[in-house]
Amino acid sequence: MQHLTEEVLVAHYYHDDDAPPAAEEHLRACGECRAQYDTIRRVLALVEEAPVPDRGDAYGDQVWGRLRWKLGSDKRRRLRWQSLLAAAAVLAIAFFAGQLWHARNSSVAPVARATAPTAAVQPAAASQQQPTTDRILLVVVGDHLDSSERMLVELSNADPKKSLDVSSQQRRATELVASNRIYRQTAVQRGDKQIASILSDLEPVLVELSHTGSTLTPEEVSVLQKRIDAKGLLFKVRVMSAQNAEGAAKTAPPPNTNSL
Amino acid sequence: MDTTTDVAAVSRARTGDADAFRLLVERHSRAIFRVAYRMTGNEHDADDVVQETFLRAYRQIERFEERANFSTWVHRIAINCSLDLLRSRGRHEKHYGGDTSDEALQGEVRADDPQPDRLLLSAELQKQVTAALERLSGNERTAFILRHFEGMPVEEIGRTLGIQVNAAKHTIFRAVRKLREALEPFVRSTPCST
Numbered sequence: 001m002q003h004l005t006e007e008v009l010v011a012h013y014y015h016d017d018d019a020p021p022a023a024e025e026h027l028r029a030c031g032e033c034r035a036q037y038d039t040i041r042r043v044l045a046l047v048e049e050a051p052v053p054d055r056g057d058a059y060g061d062q063v064w065g066r067l068r069w070k071l072g073s074d075k076r077r078r079l080r081w082q083s084l085l086a087a088a089a090v091l092a093i094a095f096f097a098g099q100l101w102h103a104r105n106s107s108v109a110p111v112a113r114a115t116a117p118t119a120a121v122q123p124a125a126a127s128q129q130q131p132t133t134d135r136i137l138l139v140v141v142g143d144h145l146d147s148s149e150r151m152l153v154e155l156s157n158a159d160p161k162k163s164l165d166v167s168s169q170q171r172r173a174t175e176l177v178a179s180n181r182i183y184r185q186t187a188v189q190r191g192d193k194q195i196a197s198i199l200s201d202l203e204p205v206l207v208e209l210s211h212t213g214s215t216l217t218p219e220e221v222s223v224l225q226k227r228i229d230a231k232g233l234l235f236k237v238r239v240m241s242a243q244n245a246e247g248a249a250k251t252a253p254p255p256n257t258n259s260l
Numbered sequence: 261m262d263t264t265t266d267v268a269a270v271s272r273a274r275t276g277d278a279d280a281f282r283l284l285v286e287r288h289s290r291a292i293f294r295v296a297y298r299m300t301g302n303e304h305d306a307d308d309v310v311q312e313t314f315l316r317a318y319r320q321i322e323r324f325e326e327r328a329n330f331s332t333w334v335h336r337i338a339i340n341c342s343l344d345l346l347r348s349r350g351r352h353e354k355h356y357g358g359d360t361s362d363e364a365l366q367g368e369v370r371a372d373d374p375q376p377d378r379l380l381l382s383a384e385l386q387k388q389v390t391a392a393l394e395r396l397s398g399n400e401r402t403a404f405i406l407r408h409f410e411g412m413p414v415e416e417i418g419r420t421l422g423i424q425v426n427a428a429k430h431t432i433f434r435a436v437r438k439l440r441e442a443l444e445p446f447v448r449s450t451p452c453s454t
Contacts, residue, residue, distance in 0.1 A: 010436045042447035050389040060286030
């Protein structure tokens with residue numbers, strides 16, 4: 001009779017052997033193998049007696065006490081990372097918005113020239129595509145008002161006791177006069193009295209500035225500031241600019257949700 | 261005693277309920293300590309493993325499948341934490357501490373003890389068992405503990421240790437043979453209790 005190897009006996013103990021019934025049968029018939037198997041069982045039973053320190057009933061509470069602090073710092077670390085990521089995202093958005101604003105600002109006049117006359121000479125087509133042209137008009141006029149507002153702010157904040165170099169404002173005013181005239185005519189044709197009114201108030205200031213020299217004397221600065229103040233021009237432009245931004249947002253098409 | 265099931269506690273813990281996670285920690289800490297102690301052979305290391313285990317469980321709780329058994333899941337995490345700790349300390353493939361030569365071990369065994377059965381419950385015998393376990397290599401000890409105490413299938417032990425199934429089976433056999441060589445003198449005169 002061929003005896004079972006020690007490896008087979010160990011596998012049989014853990015029920016990992018390939019033929020348990022055959023091994024069982026052999027163990028019943030072979031005293032030598034049975035003795036070997038019993039020794040293995042006793043040794044393994046003894047191993048189970050190996051002491052493990054008892055941590056007591058309060059151990060879970062102690063573990064939680066230490067863990068809570070770690071989980072708290074883990075959470076704080078996560079929140080800190082989230083805050084950093086959020087800040088980075090805001091910076092990135094601000095950067096791209098700035099880039100976009102800059103690109104629009106530098107191309108507003110050509111875009112205006114191209115868009116506004118089309119809307120003016122093709123009223124039928126414009127009425128068919130009114131929501132779209134409304135939105136384009138609001139966006140373009142909004143940009144125009146933003147540029148005008150910045151220039152008015154620069155002039156209003158200038159020191160009236162000193163001469164002022166307005167060469168850059170003069171160049172911008174020259175561009176703005178042309179587009180202002182087109183937008184005003186378009187607004188009148190479309191019956192938008194509010195926009196037409198503010199653009200009418202704005203136009204003389206822009207015209208005057210575009211015809212001045214590159215440097216304004218303190219007196220000229222003072223006169224210009226009084227004209228801006230008298231008509232509440234800066235305030236009106238700001239209000240209209242804000243209303244325009246709201247209107248453009250409302251007429252914007254809904255986002256495409258098909259891809260979600 | 262809180263009767264909330266583990267599944268319910270996990271569901272609540274997922275929503276950020278700290279008390280629910282606390283319940284899981286309190287319920288399973290002692291069992292996790294036992295497996296960690298057997299794996300590392302050191303109380304301080306076992307305490308560290310318990311902490312790390314629940315920290316990982318907290319971070320990975322979204323991955324826990326509710327149909328699974330939380331105890332089994334957290335035990336697996338504890339085993340991985342123990343292996344990581346042993347590997348990080350370069351102990352996994354080395355023998356555990358102490359004098360590991362056969363002679364030294366046998367020298368401590370009083371084979372001519374007239375009443376070996378009395379030794380069964382003695383602190384001395386417990387020391388011998390501990391010493392015998394410490395003589396195992398890292399893989400042997402881990403494979404043996406996972407099979408003997410945790411009841412882990414050989415296939416899973418192989419995956420855990422990154423070895424083939426046959427190699428895992430042979431590793432368990434080598435561990436048992438070493439334990440038998442070290443402890444057989446203490447069981448020859450002892451009636452089989454199982």
